[in-house]
Amino acid sequence: MALSCAYLDADAHMVCLAHALSTEKEEIMGLLIGEIDEKRVCHVSAVIMLRRSDKQPDRVEISPEQLSAASTRAEHLANELQRPMRVIGWYHSHPHITVWPSHVDVRTQAMYQMMDEGFIGLIYSVFNEDKNTKHNRIQLTCFQAINQSPEGEAPQYMRIEVPLHIVPTECLGKSSLQSLIELPEILSQEELEAYRRTTHIKDLDLLTKINNSAVYTRSVCHIMEVMTGPLIQSLENRLENNHRTLERLQLEKEQILKELDEGSKHRAISPPKTTSV
DSSP states (O other), X not given: OOOSEEEEEHHHHHHHHHHHTTOSSSOOEEEEEEEEOTTSEEEEEEEEEOOOSSOOSSOOOOOHHHHHXXXXXXXXXXXXXXXXXXXXXEEEEEETSOSSOOHHHHHHHHHHHHHOXXXXXXXXXXXXXXXXXXXXXXXXXXXXXXXXXXXXXXXXXXXXXXXXXXXXXXXXXXXXXXXXXXXXXXXXXXXXXXXXXXXXXXXXXXXXXXXXXXXHXXXXXXXXXXXXXXXHHHHHHHHHHHHHHHHXXXXXXXXHHHHHHXXXXXXXXXOOOOOOO
């Protein structure tokens, strides 16, 4: 039975989008943490980014170890928030291609739904230029898979779109902030693993080794330039904004306390009212 709709917290959406925009050469992916209520409504409130063991331009995979680690993290988050949180979906990017899921995406989604029928999939289509405005266009879809074959025949899955709503959040949640901080580290680890694989290749000449080392250094510098630097600046801006908000609230508190004190003094010096018989 398909879900009626899904709600995605704005800070979790921002983390997914930042992850999708981190590379336009390969697809990225992660897992969604949340809960499903009795009305078959999905609520996504946290995200777990996954490190890719093999970067492919048109394919992403989740290992059993990653799924197990994500489930453990969801349990910790459930204990922290005192809510029944679990892994309820996955997301991945479609750089330079349409937002609609491929037949591989639909089959993957169907496989996940065999473990949990409420499992959803999100696809972020990024780095697509609008032909009219010439601006980059970002599209998002939420889907599940449904089997269209009669019983007893080979399954034929098709996508069914799930209405998705972005829920505004007042601030960046602790879990989403942690995921953003982990993003540059995840990208750096992926580059390091790719470089280490080249060092295990036998009979490489010195020039090739130097070239591989230079490519790795350039990749790490690129991550620092486009991810780490802007992230630090964004966090510093948020910190400065929080300081200003704190100062404003402190002034409001002092004003309220002053008004309460003046009101108490006024009631203390006011003569009691008398009534005539």
